[in-house]
Amino acid sequence: MKGVNNVVAVSSGKGGVGKSLIASTLAVILARKGYKVGLFDLDFTSPSTHVILGAEGLQPKEEKGIIPPEVHGIKYMSIVYYSGEHAVPLRGADISNALIELFAITRWNTLDFLIIDMPPGISDATLDIIRFVKKVKFLVVTTPSQLAFETVRKLLDLLSELGINVVGVVENMKMKESQFIKQQVEGRGITFWGETPFDIMVEEAIGNVKKLLTTEFGSILEELVAKNLK
Amino acid sequence: MHEWALAEAVISTVSQITEKEQLKEVLEVKIKVGELQQIELDILEFALSQLKTPKLKNVKFNIQTAKAELKCRYCGHKWIFRKEKMNEEIAEAIHFVPEIAHAYVKCPKCGSPDFEILEGRGIWLESIKGAK
Ligand SMILES: Nc1ncnc2c1ncn2[C@@H]1O[C@H](COP(=O)(O)OP(=O)(O)O)[C@@H](O)[C@H]1O
Ligand SMILES: [Mg+2]
Ligand SMILES: [Zn+2]
Numbered sequence: 001m002k003g004v005n006n007v008v009a010v011s012s013g014k015g016g017v018g019k020s021l022i023a024s025t026l027a028v029i030l031a032r033k034g035y036k037v038g039l040f041d042l043d044f045t046s047p048s049t050h051v052i053l054g055a056e057g058l059q060p061k062e063e064k065g066i067i068p069p070e071v072h073g074i075k076y077m078s079i080v081y082y083s084g085e086h087a088v089p090l091r092g093a094d095i096s097n098a099l100i101e102l103f104a105i106t107r108w109n110t111l112d113f114l115i116i117d118m119p120p121g122i123s124d125a126t127l128d129i130i131r132f133v134k135k136v137k138f139l140v141v142t143t144p145s146q147l148a149f150e151t152v153r154k155l156l157d158l159l160s161e162l163g164i165n166v167v168g169v170v171e172n173m174k175m176k177e178s179q180f181i182k183q184q185v186e187g188r189g190i191t192f193w194g195e196t197p198f199d200i201m202v203e204e205a206i207g208n209v210k211k212l213l214t215t216e217f218g219s220i221l222e223e224l225v226a227k228n229l230k
Numbered sequence: 231m232h233e234w235a236l237a238e239a240v241i242s243t244v245s246q247i248t249e250k251e252q253l254k255e256v257l258e259v260k261i262k263v264g265e266l267q268q269i270e271l272d273i274l275e276f277a278l279s280q281l282k283t284p285k286l287k288n289v290k291f292n293i294q295t296a297k298a299e300l301k302c303r304y305c306g307h308k309w310i311f312r313k314e315k316m317n318e319e320i321a322e323a324i325h326f327v328p329e330i331a332h333a334y335v336k337c338p339k340c341g342s343p344d345f346e347i348l349e350g351r352g353i354w355l356e357s358i359k360g361a362k
Contacts, residue, residue: 044329064234066326079330082323086333089343097351098329105235105326 001103003110004038007133008167012141013151015120018172019043019141021202022221023117024052026139028209029222030229031073035112038068041078042129043119044098045090050080054207065107072209077106095124103132122155130164137165139193142181143173149181156188168193168228170221194224232326233270236353237277241286243355248285253360258290260357264350266298266311268325274353298350302337309338311350328352 001007010023020043027039041049050056053071060081061067068077079088079098090098108114116136119125129136138159142152152169159166171181174195185192196217205211205218212218240261248256263269271293278291298311313321316334323330328351332343 062232065232079327082327082330083333084323087343088330088333090329090332091344091346094329094332098327101327101329101352104239105232 001108001114001133004108004114005112007114007116007136008139009116009118009126009129009133009136010139010141011118011126011155012120012148013122013153013155014142014148015046017120017141017143017148018170018196019120020048020117021052021217022139022141022170022172022196023115024049025212025218025221026225027074027113027115028053028072028213029218029225030113030115032213036075036110037073038075038077038108038111038114039117040102040106040114041080041117042099042125043117044079044095044125045088046119047078047080047083049076049117050078052206052212053209060106063107065105067107067109075108075111077102092124096128099125099128100132121151122158126155130162137167139167140169141172142169144171144175144178144181146180149184153184156185156190160188160190166190170224171195173198191228193228194220196220196224233273234277236269237274237281240278240353240355241281241283244286244358245283247355247358248360251360252362253285253358254362256286256289256358256360258292258357258359259286259355260292260294261353262294262296262356263353264296264298264328265313266324266328266331266347266350267352268313268321269353271295294356296350299348300331300335300337300345301348302340302342303344303346304342305337305340307337307339308348311335 010019027037031037041047055071058069068075142148168191169185170193175198182192199215199217201215202217301308320334
């Protein structure tokens with residue numbers, strides 16, 4: 001990890017809020033700007049970034065470790081290289097062990113950004129990332145729903161208690177005007193990145209990165225990145 | 231190869247212990263290698279010899295294998311993992327990430343994938359002999 005400048009964990013207290021979609025799209029956006037980007041899918045039991053990226057038939061190279069293959073200009077690592085179509089039922093300790101193993105053997109070389117797609121919640125993977133990747137920063141995803149923010153609030157409080165850098169909060173699947181999330185986030189002294197809309201075109205663009213970038217969701221996320229990530 | 235990463239980890243752990251115990255020289259390092267991960271002993275040994283630090287100049291690496299013992303959390307059955315039963319692709323996946331076994335290995339008694347690895351997952355240091 002020595003050559004990796006920025007590690008950004010895309011995280012949330014809740015599942016289904018768009019972490020994987022945002023992590024994947026963010027990685028593509030940064031790669032297109034000319035940065036050296038890696039994407040690491042750490043949601044071992046429910047990996048999904050490979051579907052969003054339309055990454056098929058990839059295999060990492062072995063060379064004193066594992067060199068992630070490239071897709072859309074991104075160095076991409078996922079457990080699906082090893083589990084294929086199979087379910088991988090893992091308990092907490094197994095998740096930790098697999099995570100440590102993959103971190104130890106993956107050779108990213110030099111990267112401007114390593115984007116990590118996290119599983120939901122504040123369980124094993126989150127605690128392990130905090131433990132092992134001292135320079136990790138979090139990009140936290142929520143939806144406008146109070147239910148989502150109830151868990152996101154706890155994640156934000158935990159991170160701030162631990163002194164972990166939160167680069168910002170994205171409010172995804174925005175459907176109507178409201179200030180609730182923005183106020184809650186800014187009230188905590190955390191940067192509110194902005195809102196990405198609920199966009200029915202996203203589903204059709206899954207697996208097609210070019211199309212994804214041209215959706216309203218994609219172009220707005222690109223604006224948020226330009227504005228907030230420097 | 232993956233064995234190199236493991237060898238690096240062994241050397242770095244040995245160095246830490248050497249420092250902590252203030253050893254002048256390390257004479258023997260006993261390493262146990264679990265069968266689940268199917269580590270290639272030749273490559274591991276070669277990697278270790280190449281990564282030797284000055285204090286490890288005269289070290290003897292004593293590498294032993296350990297059976298991988300699995301225990302079903304659902305029915306309690308214990309069994310020994312046998313790589314001969316695996317096809318090559320699966321064996322290789324388990325080689326890189328032993329937890330992948332949960333995708334392919336089932337309890338022979340009840341069919342559950344919910345088992346724990348009692349022993350023989352990866353690689354561990356058994357003992358170190360040195361001179362002060
Ligand atoms: N802004 C959006 N507009 C439309 N659909 C979205 C949007 N964000 C996420 N989705 C969809 O919602 C579902 C959950 O997203 P996903 O990224 O898998 O969430 P998570 O990783 O947080 O569980 C997916 O089907 C995804 O395509
Ligand atoms: Mg996800
Ligand atoms: Zn059983």
